Amino acid sequence: MTTAPAEAEAPAASTGSGEARAPRRISFNPRQSGIYVAFALIVVLFTVLTGGALLEPQNISNIIVQNSYVLILAIGMILIIIAGHIDLSAGSVVALTGAISAVLMVNLHVPWPLAVVLTLVAGAAIGAWQGYWVAYFGIPAFIVTLAGMLAFRALTLTVLGNQGIGPFPDPIRTLANGFTDGYLGNVGLGPLGGADLVSLLAGVVAVAGMTFTQWRKRAARAGYLQEVDPLGLFVLKLAGAAALVLAVVVQLARFKNLPWVLVLLTALVVGYSLLTTRAVFGRHIYAVGGNLQAATLSGVKVKSVTFWIFVNMGVLAALAGVIFAGRLNQAGPTAGVNFELDAIAAAFIGGAAVQGGVGKVVGAITGGLIMAVINNGMSLIGAPSERVMLVKGLVLLAAVVYDVWTKRRAGRAS
Amino acid sequence: MTADLLRMRGITKTFPGVKALQDVHLSVRRGEIHAVCGENGAGKSTLMKVLSGVYPHGSYEGEISFGGEPCEFATVRDSERRGIVIIHQELALCPRLSVAENIFLGNERAKSGLVDWNRTNHEAGELLRRVGLRVNPVTPVADLGVGKQQLVEIAKALSKEVRLLILDEPTAALNDDDSAHLLDLLRGLREEGVTSVIISHKLNEIAAIADSLTILRDGRTIETLDLRSGHVGEDRIISGMVGRDLEHRFPPHEPDLGEEVLRIEDWTVHSPAQRGRAVVRGANLSLRRGEIVGLAGLMGAGRTELAMSVFGRSYGTDISGRLVKDGREIDVRSVGDAIRHGLAYATEDRKRYGLNLVEDIKRNVSAAGLGKLARRGWVNEHEEHRVASEFRRSMNIKAPGVLSVTGELSGGNQQKVVLAKWIFTDPDVLILDEPTRGIDVGAKYEIYSIINSLADAGKAVLVISSELPELLGLCDRIYALSAGRITGELTRAEATQERLMHYMTQEQG
Numbered sequence: 001m002t003t004a005p006a007e008a009e010a011p012a013a014s015t016g017s018g019e020a021r022a023p024r025r026i027s028f029n030p031r032q033s034g035i036y037v038a039f040a041l042i043v044v045l046f047t048v049l050t051g052g053a054l055l056e057p058q059n060i061s062n063i064i065v066q067n068s069y070v071l072i073l074a075i076g077m078i079l080i081i082i083a084g085h086i087d088l089s090a091g092s093v094v095a096l097t098g099a100i101s102a103v104l105m106v107n108l109h110v111p112w113p114l115a116v117v118l119t120l121v122a123g124a125a126i127g128a129w130q131g132y133w134v135a136y137f138g139i140p141a142f143i144v145t146l147a148g149m150l151a152f153r154a155l156t157l158t159v160l161g162n163q164g165i166g167p168f169p170d171p172i173r174t175l176a177n178g179f180t181d182g183y184l185g186n187v188g189l190g191p192l193g194g195a196d197l198v199s200l201l202a203g204v205v206a207v208a209g210m211t212f213t214q215w216r217k218r219a220a221r222a223g224y225l226q227e228v229d230p231l232g233l234f235v236l237k238l239a240g241a242a243a244l245v246l247a248v249v250v251q252l253a254r255f256k257n258l259p260w261v262l263v264l265l266t267a268l269v270v271g272y273s274l275l276t277t278r279a280v281f282g283r284h285i286y287a288v289g290g291n292l293q294a295a296t297l298s299g300v301k302v303k304s305v306t307f308w309i310f311v312n313m314g315v316l317a318a319l320a321g322v323i324f325a326g327r328l329n330q331a332g333p334t335a336g337v338n339f340e341l342d343a344i345a346a347a348f349i350g351g352a353a354v355q356g357g358v359g360k361v362v363g364a365i366t367g368g369l370i371m372a373v374i375n376n377g378m379s380l381i382g383a384p385s386e387r388v389m390l391v392k393g394l395v396l397l398a399a400v401v402y403d404v405w406t407k408r409r410a411g412r413a414s
Numbered sequence: 415m416t417a418d419l420l421r422m423r424g425i426t427k428t429f430p431g432v433k434a435l436q437d438v439h440l441s442v443r444r445g446e447i448h449a450v451c452g453e454n455g456a457g458k459s460t461l462m463k464v465l466s467g468v469y470p471h472g473s474y475e476g477e478i479s480f481g482g483e484p485c486e487f488a489t490v491r492d493s494e495r496r497g498i499v500i501i502h503q504e505l506a507l508c509p510r511l512s513v514a515e516n517i518f519l520g521n522e523r524a525k526s527g528l529v530d531w532n533r534t535n536h537e538a539g540e541l542l543r544r545v546g547l548r549v550n551p552v553t554p555v556a557d558l559g560v561g562k563q564q565l566v567e568i569a570k571a572l573s574k575e576v577r578l579l580i581l582d583e584p585t586a587a588l589n590d591d592d593s594a595h596l597l598d599l600l601r602g603l604r605e606e607g608v609t610s611v612i613i614s615h616k617l618n619e620i621a622a623i624a625d626s627l628t629i630l631r632d633g634r635t636i637e638t639l640d641l642r643s644g645h646v647g648e649d650r651i652i653s654g655m656v657g658r659d660l661e662h663r664f665p666p667h668e669p670d671l672g673e674e675v676l677r678i679e680d681w682t683v684h685s686p687a688q689r690g691r692a693v694v695r696g697a698n699l700s701l702r703r704g705e706i707v708g709l710a711g712l713m714g715a716g717r718t719e720l721a722m723s724v725f726g727r728s729y730g731t732d733i734s735g736r737l738v739k740d741g742r743e744i745d746v747r748s749v750g751d752a753i754r755h756g757l758a759y760a761t762e763d764r765k766r767y768g769l770n771l772v773e774d775i776k777r778n779v780s781a782a783g784l785g786k787l788a789r790r791g792w793v794n795e796h797e798e799h800r801v802a803s804e805f806r807r808s809m810n811i812k813a814p815g816v817l818s819v820t821g822e823l824s825g826g827n828q829q830k831v832v833l834a835k836w837i838f839t840d841p842d843v844l845i846l847d848e849p850t851r852g853i854d855v856g857a858k859y860e861i862y863s864i865i866n867s868l869a870d871a872g873k874a875v876l877v878i879s880s881e882l883p884e885l886l887g888l889c890d891r892i893y894a895l896s897a898g899r900i901t902g903e904l905t906r907a908e909a910t911q912e913r914l915m916h917y918m919t920q921e922q923g
Binding site: 225283293300 | 725726728748749750752753759761766767768769770771772773777780781782784785788791792793795796797799800803835
């Protein structure tokens with residue numbers, strides 16, 4: 001979960017013309033880095049307020065498991081928001097796909113792997129339905145997905161026959177709630193006690209992979225004569241990221257090993273980060289959201305891009321639906337209520353722009369984690385739920401105000 | 415006591431890292447039309463924002479006196495109360511509201527909180543008569559053309575009892591008729607005692623209308639010239655603006671013509687808005703490798719419509735005709751097809767159709783040619799960075815780096831990014847629609863050099879421009895378009911402004 005945070009650029013050679021703008025160093029971009037600083041501060045704040053309970057092994061595990069489905073939705077949502085659209089139906093789709101998976105596995109006894117695939121296909125079909133109206137018919141996504149929010153909730157009730165369906169087969173429950181097995185047993189970590197070796201190895205592999213890719217990227221940059229961070233700073237950044245990953249992994253290893261959803265989530269974040277930054281398709285999403293007409297006139301197939309991000313959202317919502325149902329061990333009619341709002345909030349806290357064209361997968365995940373930590377931390381100190389909602393609302397507003405404020409300041413300076 | 419209505423003295427305005435204005439002086443005499451010109455980024459707009467209170471008193475150094483009294487405006491409202499009204503390049507009208515509502519927006523003719531519609535429409539009618547606009551005051555502004563909208567803005571200014579009218583590039587988006595009308599109106603207002611400051615790139619207009627001229631360069635006042643004598647020529651003004659003598663506004667170029675690369679045959683395009691109305695009628699054009707061809711025409715002649723319909727049917731319905739590329743007929747149904755067949759079209763409206771303003775230079779440069787940088791759907795970012803850096807260097811794009819956001823660049827540099835984007839697709843034919851609109855003289859020269867080098871590289875360039883001197887200075891051959899028809903074709907040797915204008919205004923049944 002690391003990206004190169006900011007890229008330093010050599011200032012333009014002074015050309016002596018009035019047209020040259022101020023050579024601004026981009027070593028620290030407050031608009032993009034602010035979110036990570038805010039996350040760190042919030043973690044520190046709640047660690048202090050909870051007397052360290054926030055970072056207890058079991059609590060870290062809880063935060064991840066309890067919020068995995070919203071984080072998965074946030075990944076799909078950020079793509080849609082980057083493209084300049086919105087999806088209000090995600091929560092209802094979570095409920096409907098959860099219900100479909102329950103009917104398949106519990107009522108029809110379809111083997112669980114097939115049932116999961118069929119559920120994802122159903123999610124894709126739902127996404128295709130909405131994407132068709134948005135992309136090819138030009139109906140605003142707000143309207144299409146508002147209609148979807150109502151319609152898919154209604155279909156959920158129909159599918160379930162107004163009652164919860166469960167229990168789910170064990171593998172699904174393990175995926176949603178369970179942990180990797182201690183295949184290699186425990187090792188002692190001195191004062192920290194015993195920890196699962198497999199989890200620790202996974203952490204070490206992750207850090208090694210991260211180091212390798214960052215090093216290669218830096219070498220490639222240098223090879224192309226681009227400016228790179230000085231070696232000391234580079235090592236410092238990498239060491240910081242590695243320490244963070246290892247700290248989380250050690251805490252998890254001391255509890256019950258790695259949650260399966262964390263493994264899944266890590267794969268999704270890495271995959272979608274690559275998709276958005278390096279794939280042609282990902283670039284086209286930014287192009288469509290940044291300026292639809294310019295994208296059209298640059299040969300981007302804007303309708304197809306819009307269609308496929310909605311299909312993608314449907315699939316991710318179906319995945320979240322299965323995980324949520326598996327976690328509760330029951331598909332219920334009220335599943336996923338307001339999930340879409342949490343996902344949208346995560347995207348905007350994570351730095352997405354309301355007008356589209358701007359946003360990052362890692363940003364949306366960080367935004368989701370900020371809300372997760374606020375939720376968790378406030379409940380640990382016994383704050384009533386209405387106060388949690390109030391704080392979350394204010395954090396969302398503050399994040400967007402900050403974004404607009406930094407943008408305006410940048411605009412004035414130019 | 416003094417003839418000066420406005421005096422700005424020692425104005426210095428600093429932004430983080432930049433001195434936008436440095437000890438600028440501007441004195442405007444009562445009742446004159448005073449032009450302000452300078453290259454993009456010279457500080458004209460900043461100066462006007464200081465004057466009108468967009469930048470409040472205290473955020474700059476220096477003194478402003480208006481009508482003999484010192485001014486310390488905290489907001490735009492303060493300056494408007496004193497009779498200083500600014501009309502920005504991008505008009506600030508609400509398209510869905512009526513002309514009358516727009517004129518009195520924020521200044522409503524109301525009695526005890528309720529709008530007095532009779533008075534509103536009646537007074538609006540009188541103001542419209544003053545600016546020579548014959549429309550019903552209840553017409554929605556969206557139904558008017560840009561030229562008429564400009565007049566509505568002026569009517570709005572008059573409603574505020576304006577003493578100093580500031581116009582920022584008022585004719586940039588207007589055709590010749592509308593421009594002429596606007597200039598006449600300004601002369602009329604001068605008779606009525608309204609003082610105007612006009613910011614313009616169009617030197618012939620300045621020469622035609624202004625009494626005096628202040629030239630800014632690099633945030634400083636260079637000089638103030640008295641134009642009433644009529645002895646100050648365009649070349650004199652240009653040399654003041656660029657700080658060097660521009661003997662030639664166009665770089666020299668010897669064409670090296672090759673084979674015919676694109677032929678457009680019997681091309682007819684219908685308007686998507688009005689069914690059955692043809693906007694391009696049976697046009698025939700031919701372009702050779704290494705050739706720079708001009709397309710001249712008045713507003714509404716169908717120039718952009720012709721270009722965009724050829725470029726992957728981006729405009730129009732019911733398109734008929736043939737495209738022949740390198741001797742073979744090609745079928746171009748989408749922008750993707752057009753790019754694959756080696757066509758490129760750089761739009762006249764770079765902010766709306768050309769650039770992703772929230773993205774950096776790098777990603778804008780690669781936007782149309784991303785496929786060239788990708789293997790199996792994955793982009794080589796390092797190569798992309800190299801390509802963009804190369805364009806930044808070769809085209810002299812002034813920005814801190816290729817990661818600078820294009821929305822923060824000046825017009826000339828944005829235009830270079832648009833050109834870089836299309837050059838990177840390595841086209842055989844480039845259609846450049848108003849490639850120098852709204853950019854300063856120095857950057858224009860650079861754009862002309864780029865166009866020449868494209869022709870030297872064996873590409874055909876079709877230049878659409880409203881500025882006839884530009885077409886005459888740049889093109890090897892010029893087509894004239896009138897009401898959707900090609901009405902004339904002139905070689906470089908034959909072409910004059912008069913002959914072109916003759917064809918451009920020719921109506922064929």
